[in-house]
Amino acid sequence: xxxxVNQKAWFLVLPVLLLVAFSAVIPLxxxxxxxxxxxxxxxxxxxxxxxxxxxxxxxxxxxxxxGRQLMFSGIILAIEIPLGIFVALNMPKSGFWSSFCLVLMSxxxxxxxxxxxxxxxxxxxxxxxxxxxxxxALGINYNYTQDILAAWxxxxxxxxxxxxxxxxLLAFAGLKSIPDAYYQAAKIDQASRWKVFRFIxxxxxxxxLMIAILLRFMDSFMIYTEPxxxxxxxxxxxTTLLSIDLVKMALGQFxxxxxxxxxxxxxxxxxxxxxxxxxxMTNLDKREG
Amino acid sequence: MADMTVNQTASRGLSLPKINxxxxxxxxxxxxxxxxxxxLLNMSLxxxxxxxxxxxxxxxxxxxxxxATILTDPAWYMGYVNSLIYxxxxxxxxxxxALPAAYAFSRYHxxxxxxxxxxxxxxxxxxxxxxxxxxFQLYSSVGLFDTHIAVALAHCLFNVPLAxxxxxxxxxxxxxxxxxxxYIDGYSFGAFFVKIFTPLIASGIGVAAFFCFMFSWVExxxxxxxxxxxxxxxxxxxxxxxxxxxxxxxxLAAAGILTIVPGALVIYFVRNYIAKxxxxxxx
Numbered sequence: 231x232x233x234x235v236n237q238k239a240w241f242l243v244l245p246v247l248l249l250v251a252f253s254a255v256i257p258l259x260x261x262x263x264x265x266x267x268x269x270x271x272x273x274x275x276x277x278x279x280x281x282x283x284x285x286x287x288x289x290x291x292x293x294x295x296x297g298r299q300l301m302f303s304g305i306i307l308a309i310e311i312p313l314g315i316f317v318a319l320n321m322p323k324s325g326f327w328s329s330f331c332l333v334l335m336s337x338x339x340x341x342x343x344x345x346x347x348x349x350x351x352x353x354x355x356x357x358x359x360x361x362x363x364x365x366x367a368l369g370i371n372y373n374y375t376q377d378i379l380a381a382w383x384x385x386x387x388x389x390x391x392x393x394x395x396x397x398x399l400l401a402f403a404g405l406k407s408i409p410d411a412y413y414q415a416a417k418i419d420q421a422s423r424w425k426v427f428r429f430i431x432x433x434x435x436x437x438x439l440m441i442a443i444l445l446r447f448m449d450s451f452m453i454y455t456e457p458x459x460x461x462x463x464x465x466x467x468x469t470t471l472l473s474i475d476l477v478k479m480a481l482g483q484f485x486x487x488x489x490x491x492x493x494x495x496x497x498x499x500x501x502x503x504x505x506x507x508x509x510x511m512t513n514l515d516k517r518e519g
Numbered sequence: 520m521a522d523m524t525v526n527q528t529a530s531r532g533l534s535l536p537k538i539n540x541x542x543x544x545x546x547x548x549x550x551x552x553x554x555x556x557x558x559l560l561n562m563s564l565x566x567x568x569x570x571x572x573x574x575x576x577x578x579x580x581x582x583x584x585x586x587a588t589i590l591t592d593p594a595w596y597m598g599y600v601n602s603l604i605y606x607x608x609x610x611x612x613x614x615x616x617a618l619p620a621a622y623a624f625s626r627y628h629x630x631x632x633x634x635x636x637x638x639x640x641x642x643x644x645x646x647x648x649x650x651x652x653x654x655f656q657l658y659s660s661v662g663l664f665d666t667h668i669a670v671a672l673a674h675c676l677f678n679v680p681l682a683x684x685x686x687x688x689x690x691x692x693x694x695x696x697x698x699x700x701x702y703i704d705g706y707s708f709g710a711f712f713v714k715i716f717t718p719l720i721a722s723g724i725g726v727a728a729f730f731c732f733m734f735s736w737v738e739x740x741x742x743x744x745x746x747x748x749x750x751x752x753x754x755x756x757x758x759x760x761x762x763x764x765x766x767x768x769x770x771l772a773a774a775g776i777l778t779i780v781p782g783a784l785v786i787y788f789v790r791n792y793i794a795k796x797x798x799x800x801x802x
Contacts, residue, residue, distance in 0.1 A: 235628045242623035243635065245616040246679055253676045254642050257653030320544040332790040334549050337556065339793075340782025342737045342754045345775045352562065353555045358570055358768065360558045391552065396797055403794030441798045452646035455739045473648035473740075480652045481744070493649040504641045511799075 258497075264490035282491035292492060294467070295475040302471055303450045306389045310446060311439070313390065314397025319431070321402050332402075335395040347459025350388040354460075374461060378468040385457045385469055392456065393446060400442040404435035437514045444507045448500070472496060556779070563772035570768045585773035598753030599777065601667065602736065605750065608671035610731040613678040614724065621686035622712070626695065639680040647740045650676065655744050667750045670742045674735040681734065681799065682727045688800015689723025723800075726792040729785060736781065753778060 268278040286292050317335075322328045338346070354374050356362040365372040374384040408430065416426045454473035457463070463470035463478070470478070476496065480489035562570055563585050564578040573579070589595040623629070624636060654673050655664070663669040697719070701711040717724070743755040757774050789796070 233626060233628045236626075237629050239623035239627035239629040239632075242619035243629075246620040246639070246683060247635070249612070249616050249672075249675055250639065250642055250679055253654075253672055254645070254650075257650050257657055260653040260656060261649065317544070317548050320541045320548075322541070322545070329787075329790055331545060331549065332793065333786055334552065336786050336790065336793055337779070337783060338552055340733055340737065340779070340786060342739060342778050344739045344754050344757065345778050348757065348771065348775055349555045349559050352768070352772070353558055358562070358574075360554065363574055391555065395552070399794040400798055403798070438794070438798055445797065448644050452644075452648065454646075454648055473646055476646075476648045477651060477740070480648075481655075486652075489652065496646060497649055500644050500646060501641055504644045505637070507644075508637050508640055 261490045261493050264486045265494050268487055278487060282487040283495070286488055286491045286495065289488075291475065295470055295472050298468075298470065299451060299472045302386070302389075302453075303447055305386055306393070306450050307443065307446055309386070309390050310394045310397050311443060314394050314442065315401050315435070315439070317394065317398040318401035318405055319427070321398070323406070332399070335398060338392050339395060341392075343455035344459050346388065346392050347456040350384060350391075350456075351460045354384050376465055378465055381461045381465060381469050385460055388456060388460065389450065389453070393449070397439075397442045397446065400438040401435050404438040405431060408434045440510050440514065444503070444510070448503060448507070451500070451503075559772050559775050562768060563776045565769060567767065567769050582769075585769040586777070588770050589773055589777065595753075595756065595774070598751060598756035601746075601750050602742075602752040602754070603781075605667040605670040605674070605742070605752070606732055606735040608667055609674045609678055609735045610728050612671060613675055613682045613731045614728060617679055617682035617686055617727065618717075618724075619712075621683050621690055622716070624683065624687045625690035626698065636683075639683055643677050643680040643684070645676065647677075647738065651740055651744045654741060658745055664745065665747050665749050669745050670750060670752070671735075673741045673745055674738060676741075678731040678734055682731055684799040685727045685730060685796055686720070686723055686800070688795070689720045689726070693719050722792065726789055726796045729789045729792075730796045732785070733782065 265282055266278055266280070267275040268281070321331050341349070353359045354362045354372075356366045356373060362372055362374075371377070372380050374380040412430050412434075413426070416430060421429070452473050453471060454477065457469050457471060458474050458477075461469045463474045476489060476492055479485050479492065561577060564581055564583070565575070566580055566582050566584070569575065569578065569580050624632065650673075658664045658669040658673070663672075693716070697715065698711065701715050706715065739752070739754045742752045746752065746755070753774065757771060786793075
């Protein structure tokens with residue numbers, strides 16, 4: 231659509247600008263402030279320069295958390311994206327069963343995140359949980375509070391349970407926008423099922439899939455509540471992801487300087503990824519006209 | 520003609536087992552989704568003795584006592600009231616400021632519009648963990664700590680950008696000629712916006728409201744950090760089931776089930792727009 235230039239449109243945007251400035255810029259400035267100062271308590275601060283940043287960059291703790299975070303995001307993307315596409319391909323296209331599936335699939339998305347954690351914490355318990363009890367009865371040694379592997383499997387299965395539907399819903403929306411003519415043409419050419427997927431469905435889903443991948447990456451990158459409720463970051467530090475580590479540092483130990491430096495670097499990474507996201511999306515918008 | 524009928528029957532004959540395999544996949548997936556929820560529901564209807572001493576797939580000794588505990592104790596049900604208050608406040612504030620902004624983004628070019636749009640998006644992507652401590656200090660210093668409005672404003676951080684993006688996606692679908700015709704007919708901007716434009720994007724407003732509601736409802740880190748007693752959300756109250764005598768599993772499960780209810784109730788109405796909402800209005 232042709233847009234006209236109109237500087238007065240700023241007045242329409244002003245409320246958003248003020249509100250988001252209040253709830254984003256002021257807090258961020260506090261963080262910046264802390265990140266360059268040190269304190270001996272009693273609200274006496276003095277300039278510390280980039281000391282905290284250097285300390286954080288040298289700290290193994292942060293690099294370990296970042297490594298675990300990347301591993302977590304990588305694994306859940308590798309499972310959720312293909313599984314989501316597969317589910318979308320198998321969904322009924324229209325009618326009652328389509329709505330039925332849509333509603334049931336959306337259910338996990340609407341559960342408060344700590345309840346998601348609670349559900350899986352209970353579900354995986356060997357004494358009272360269906361999953362834990364069944365695995366135990368099958369003779370598999372499963373204990374997510376003691377065993378690192380079991381803890382990781384639990385939080386990954388939990389995330390797959392929680393968010394695969396999002397990928398499936400987006401892929402389904404992409405599939406539905408493909409006109410029937412494409413499939414008829416493929417039938418005339420006697421294209422195999424794989425070729426229909428590879429050359430018709432996948433390219434047509436690419437736009438929404440990019441959104442799904444980036445959303446899942448971002449949200450898994452800042453995940454806090456669900457793994458915290460299930461494992462509390464343990465056993466040891468085995469499932470301490472970036473946000474869990476940050477909250478531990480800022481609100482638990484009140485190490486304001488390092489936590490603030492950590493926050494800023496965390497935020498810069500997010501900013502970089504958001505920029506990629508934005509570029510991809512605006513390019514997609516342009517291609518569609 | 521004869522060929523076509525043969526072809527059709529052939530393809531129908533082939534697609535019959537395919538439909539079955541689809542049904543199998545969907546059944547398995549939905550089972551996977553529903554099993555943990557079923558288990559929670561199952562537990563919420565049992566007594567603690569049954570939960571801890573027997574392993575039963577359905578409640579032998581059906582009880583609603585766990586739900587009764589929650590619905591009669593103000594310390595419990597006020598959690599739901601608090602959550603609903605700040606979630607509704609947040610939805611209203613987010614929509615009120617996002618509507619004009621989304622209109623501006625969808626209709627006009629102005630200085631810095633692209634940068635502003637991007638900056639809004641970065642806030643949707645900002646990790647709540649980064650903001651927890653500064654929010655705590657900000658709202659304490661202005662005397663809003665432990666109030667509903669503080670949580671509602673804090674959640675605006677990610678809900679306002681989301682609402683702007685979703686609404687902009689819907690508004691772009693409305694032809695600009697409608698605006699121009701209305702202005703020629705002598706409508707002022709305000710009258711046009713309320714009387715003509717708002718009804719046209721009603722479904723978009725519904726979807727944006729649903730997503731604001733949802734993300735404010737599921738968030739815990741910020742709402743827990745900003746409240747202690749008066750505005751404590753239900754999700755945070757759930758942790759208090761850990762008493763001296765161990766965890767009250769039945770009540771915990773019942774509280775969990777009750778938090779699923781509001782989402783489950785409204786989801787039917789937006790089922791066809793959920794994907795569009797998650798794609799920030801871009802499907």
